Amino acid sequence: MDAIQRELLMQVAGLHEIPAGAYNIRSNGQSIERKSTGNIEIINKPDKSGIEIHIKPGTKKESVHIPVIMSQSGLEEVVYNDFYIGENADVTIIAGCGIHNGGDAASRHDGIHRFFIGKNAHVKYVEKHYGSGDGSGERIMNPVTEISLDEDSFMEMETVQIRGVDSTKRENRAHLKAGAKLVVMERLMTHGKQKAESWFDVQLDGEDSSANIVSRSVARDESWQLFQSHISGNTRCSGHTECDAIIMENAKISAVPQLTANHVDAALIHEAAIGKIAGEQLIKLMTLGLTEAEAEEQIISGFLK
Amino acid sequence: MLELKNISFQVPDEKTRNTKEIGILKDVSLTLEDNQFVVITGPNGGGKSTLAKIIAGIEKPTSGQILFDGQDITDMSITDRAKLGISYAFQQPVRFKGVTVFDLLRLAAGKEISVAGACEYLSKVGLCAKDYIRREVNGSLSGGEIKRIEIATILARKTRVSVFDEPEAGIDLWSFQNLIQVFEEMHEQLHGSILIISHQERILNIADRIILIADGKLVKKGTKEEVLPELLGTANAAPSCDKAANRK
Numbered sequence: 001m002d003a004i005q006r007e008l009l010m011q012v013a014g015l016h017e018i019p020a021g022a023y024n025i026r027s028n029g030q031s032i033e034r035k036s037t038g039n040i041e042i043i044n045k046p047d048k049s050g051i052e053i054h055i056k057p058g059t060k061k062e063s064v065h066i067p068v069i070m071s072q073s074g075l076e077e078v079v080y081n082d083f084y085i086g087e088n089a090d091v092t093i094i095a096g097c098g099i100h101n102g103g104d105a106a107s108r109h110d111g112i113h114r115f116f117i118g119k120n121a122h123v124k125y126v127e128k129h130y131g132s133g134d135g136s137g138e139r140i141m142n143p144v145t146e147i148s149l150d151e152d153s154f155m156e157m158e159t160v161q162i163r164g165v166d167s168t169k170r171e172n173r174a175h176l177k178a179g180a181k182l183v184v185m186e187r188l189m190t191h192g193k194q195k196a197e198s199w200f201d202v203q204l205d206g207e208d209s210s211a212n213i214v215s216r217s218v219a220r221d222e223s224w225q226l227f228q229s230h231i232s233g234n235t236r237c238s239g240h241t242e243c244d245a246i247i248m249e250n251a252k253i254s255a256v257p258q259l260t261a262n263h264v265d266a267a268l269i270h271e272a273a274i275g276k277i278a279g280e281q282l283i284k285l286m287t288l289g290l291t292e293a294e295a296e297e298q299i300i301s302g303f304l305k
Numbered sequence: 306m307l308e309l310k311n312i313s314f315q316v317p318d319e320k321t322r323n324t325k326e327i328g329i330l331k332d333v334s335l336t337l338e339d340n341q342f343v344v345i346t347g348p349n350g351g352g353k354s355t356l357a358k359i360i361a362g363i364e365k366p367t368s369g370q371i372l373f374d375g376q377d378i379t380d381m382s383i384t385d386r387a388k389l390g391i392s393y394a395f396q397q398p399v400r401f402k403g404v405t406v407f408d409l410l411r412l413a414a415g416k417e418i419s420v421a422g423a424c425e426y427l428s429k430v431g432l433c434a435k436d437y438i439r440r441e442v443n444g445s446l447s448g449g450e451i452k453r454i455e456i457a458t459i460l461a462r463k464t465r466v467s468v469f470d471e472p473e474a475g476i477d478l479w480s481f482q483n484l485i486q487v488f489e490e491m492h493e494q495l496h497g498s499i500l501i502i503s504h505q506e507r508i509l510n511i512a513d514r515i516i517l518i519a520d521g522k523l524v525k526k527g528t529k530e531e532v533l534p535e536l537l538g539t540a541n542a543a544p545s546c547d548k549a550a551n552r553k
Contacts, residue, residue: 216403244402284399287361288413288458289387298412302403302441 001027004100004132008069011130012096023065024051026079028072040064040091050080050112053093057086057118065094068111073103073137078110087118087150096128099139099165108140115146117153117180125157131164138166145172149180151206157184161196162304169197176237178206186215187304190223190251200229204237204266213241218300219251230258233266243272246303307337307360307391307466307498312369314355314521329355330366331521337466337498342488344512345502346536352521353502354396357470360500361393362386373466390465390497394472398455401442406454409442413458426457429490431483448475456487465497473505485511509533 131139257270285295424434
């Protein structure tokens, strides 16, 4: 790995070195390092590009890192990764994609992730997207996440894209069985002429299943964002979706929360708010000695924390 | 030393479609000596809050001059005044999504502080620090809680001049006694000057000097012995319900 690749790895996975636990590092279209453990097996997909991650039932407090880094301009790829998480497991999965594009051709990574989460399992899934490089070629990522949550399972998903991704279209779909719970925290910042679309479709199929989909975003410069979140309550269940956005300069943001209740005991709530940074917030921080630019930075970093 | 010389502040009259100006402050002059504890009181709408904002640099006076240790700061920005040593506690504190109480105290202190250090400021304003330090300064805090956090940010700054706009508003009676102590301690330890806008008799009671502002004008100034007896005979010292509560 060269310095650029190491920097990408740090940004998307917080890794300075080879991680503990199971991992698969994909760089410029190839799996360059891989390690399975006694409980977590990583194998190539037999039919297409990508990997399968099999986590044994009852695996506790283990982690899987599967970062993807691309530093070769003009590379375009679609990768299929499937996660099979056994019953009663409790694991952390850290994915993420970093693209450094120093050339003129577009680089694109489309990661299609499917999660099959067994009964009573608990998964924390962290996904970071990052772009760098001053080439004119676009850095494009179109992640798809499909989640099947079996009875009483729980998935916490944290998805972050703060810098450098020129175009993204994120699709997230989830089906929840009885007692299952899904919590999503999305943080997004776009700048320059970037475009970001984020789309959620959550089906609450089982009794007492619940979902909480929260998005916080900042759109700066000339960037554009679309947030769409649809929760269907198909039985007795509860769902909440929230989009909170800060708009700056000449950016444009659309927030489209949508609820469908197909059952009388489906309790569903949506909230959406878009606005610029309140003047009094800036003033308060300036009375503490910060300049206007420093105040703005503090407000944004707090908001996206 | 902070000096306000002939400060006037006018705004366009919206009713007459900007053809006329309304005077919020009219030719106000006052001096805040080092280590002095001054309370500004007077009826609502009299211009007190505007005066505090003019000191902090949030509003610019239409005419007049502000001097800090002889230096003219009339055109100085909010940030530069803050750096020079002026603090201002909002009457209605600002809420932030995502910014924690610790973040705010750290920014106020202007340097990295320990959690223990931040907790000390919170304890002084009567908040159990461990319950609050990681909380966001957002809509989940009650009016009284956020008001006390606002006061804690001023304590963390330790500046030469501290201006508080109605610090008692939204604070319950039990905490009110602690608040008085906070101001007394600040006065003893800081060797800076404190300017408080208040209607509260008990805050007026601990002042070195009291200034009465009504209808945009400085009506009276003097020691509490000079001003307080006269004030208490009028409705200016405190709204009657507050006074009744204080006697309990």
